[in-house]
Amino acid sequence: MAIQAGEAAPLSQSGFDSVLNRLGVDQEALWSLLTVETRGFGFLPDRRPKILFERHIFHKRTGGRFSDRHPNISSPSGNGYLGDAAEYDRLAQAIKLDHDAALESASWGLGQVMGFNAKKLGYQSAEAMVDEFCKGENEQLEGACRFISGNNPLKTAFTNKRWDRVAFFYNGRAHAENGYARKLDHYFTLYRIKGCPSVRTRIAQAWLTYLRYSPRGVDGIIGDGTLAAIVAFQQDRGMNVTAELDDATFEALKNAAS
Secondary structure: OOOOOOOOEOOOHHHHHHHHHHHOOOHHHHHHHHHHHHOOOOEOOOOOEOEEEOHHHHHHHOOOOOOOOOOOOOOOOOOOOOOOOHHHHHHHHHHHHOHHHHHHOEEEOOOOEEHHHOHHHOOOOHHHHHHHHHHEHHHHHHHHHHHHHOOHHHHHHHHOOOHHHHHHHHHOHHHHHHOHHHHHHHHHHHHHHHOOOOHHHHHHHHHHHHOOOOOOOOOOOOOHHHHHHHHHHHHHOOOOOOOOOOHHHHHHHHHHHO
16 A cells, blocks of 8 residues: 555644544643644645654564564664655555554654554544545544543543643653653643644645745744745745735635645
8 A cells, every 4th residue: 555645634723623622622732732743734745644654563563573674664672763755665665564564553644643543543444544644634633632532541631731641641651752741841831822823824834835835834823934935926826925824825825735
């Protein structure tokens, strides 16, 4: 199975609000989790879901039978990451060895849900979950919602903003190595002070990214990178250059990206 680019629809306001209400958490808390997990966006510029392939999981799910000959994708120890699109090269190697175990050994999309959780979360298989996640961030956030809702200690910690416990239940015992709890607390505090990301801005940034205008991140905040990308897009389309995400620019982006 080669993972094909899907619709890759950006997160909608209704999709975010639906999960927010079901989880019963502060919006700053949910934004913090999403920011830390995938730097705020669930897709690569080529519209495939962001992934991280975990070679120690593949080792475990295949009984270690590939580890001697393929230590880059199967090993008792973790790490070995290449990042971004290069993770799909590692995944492709693993798929050739064991299709199902490979998909189960990667974390997927906006909430970085591990493939091996698929059936527990109500998907028929890891492949079925991946197919859903290729559609858009709403589907990816739904998967993260199922994961959190199905783990009562995690949901309680998330509701109470116990970041150390959230980090433990979401990322395992090694969470401290990457300062996961500290990052969650940082973004929660930042969003409380500065305000949360704008879904509308995120959508525009996603479209700009797909169109190869680099806004320097999909974070829902208009900065210099986003302004420069908007100007370049407006110039290329022969539009009135306003350097603003006005309704005309938003609609033009929507049509171009679709």
